[in-house]
Amino acid sequence: GENVEQHPSTLSVQEGDSAVIKCTYSDSASNYFPWYKQELGKGPQLIIDIRSNVGEKKDQRIAVTLNKTAKHFSLHITETQPEDSAVYFCAALKGVTGGGNKLTFGTGTQLKVEL
Amino acid sequence: GAVVSQHPSRVICKSGTSVKIECRSLDFQATTMFWYRQFPKQSLMLMATSNEGSKATYEQGVEKDKFLINHASLTLSTLTVTSAHPEDSSFYICSARDPAGFTDTQYFGPGTRLTVL
Numbered sequence: 752g753e754n755v756e757q758h759p760s761t762l763s764v765q766e767g768d769s770a771v772i773k774c775t776y777s778d779s780a781s782n783y784f785p786w787y788k789q790e791l792g793k794g795p796q797l798i799i800d801i802r803s804n805v806g807e808k809k810d811q812r813i814a815v816t817l818n819k820t821a822k823h824f825s826l827h828i829t830e831t832q833p834e835d836s837a838v839y840f841c842a843a844l845k846g847v848t849g850g851g852n853k854l855t856f857g858t859g860t861q862l863k864v865e866l
Numbered sequence: 867g868a869v870v871s872q873h874p875s876r877v878i879c880k881s882g883t884s885v886k887i888e889c890r891s892l893d894f895q896a897t898t899m900f901w902y903r904q905f906p907k908q909s910l911m912l913m914a915t916s917n918e919g920s921k922a923t924y925e926q927g928v929e930k931d932k933f934l935i936n937h938a939s940l941t942l943s944t945l946t947v948t949s950a951h952p953e954d955s956s957f958y959i960c961s962a963r964d965p966a967g968f969t970d971t972q973y974f975g976p977g978t979r980l981t982v983l
Contacts, residue, residue, distance in 0.1 A: 783970040794872075794959050794974040795910070840909060844970050853900075854972060856909045 753778040755843050757857030764831050765865055772860045774841035775823040781843040784824045785854070786815060789838045798839075799826070831864045838862070868964045869893055872975035879950055880983055887945045887978045889960030895940035896962035900972060901933075904957040916943045950982045 754777040764770050782803035787795035801808045801815045808815050814827040841857040869892040879885050897918050902910040914924045914935050922935035934946040957979055961972040
């Protein structure tokens with residue numbers, strides 16, 4: 752089955768700096784890669800996703816890059832703000848018709864943005 | 867759009883009792899919902915996939931008789947933890963797949979904190 756590794760487990764940055772979180776996956780057939788933000792005591796919130804036919808996607812301060820050959824994808828947050836502090840999870844999925852396949856999650860990254 | 871709700875948000879029960887958790891898709895019809903369990907400072911662990919009108923598919927190691935899942939309508943799935951014990955204390959989160967967008971996109975509910983005394 753799919754295995755997703757995520758690094759680093761914790762990340763501290765100064766407000767205004769950039770933060771990068773990296774994930775690798777094992778199944779070359781995986782074709783959908785979402786990123787979730789989870790605040791303490793809450794459910795994960797989808798912040799950005801990318802499909803395997805795209806190398807990069809950007810949404811304001813957040814961007815995701817995908818390298819299919821190397822089987823890794825990264826989350827980039829620019830101009831970090833204190834409200835970006837949370838746990839971030841990457842995930843991978845091998846989607847087929849019907850979309851009932853499972854997400855495999857990374858182990859999470861605790862991001863702390865310091866003033 | 868794509869809002870998923872859960873009820874209750876927090877529940878405390880005595881050992882041996884059963885607890886039902888509801889998961890609703892508020893603005894879309896979800897043919898497939900997923901139930902996850904999350905321990906403190908850990909990642910999400912998929913427990914089962916719930917398909918409307920059919921039996922749930924459980925992940926290896928998850929007791930189907932202990933974690934009963936019912937997906938009776940396109941907007942509601944329920945998870946019942948039967949004969950709960952302290953080791954069942956955890957954060958339970960559901961997600962739903964919105965068929966209107968990418969068929970693989972899952973939206974998560976806010977979670978239910980279960981504490982078994």
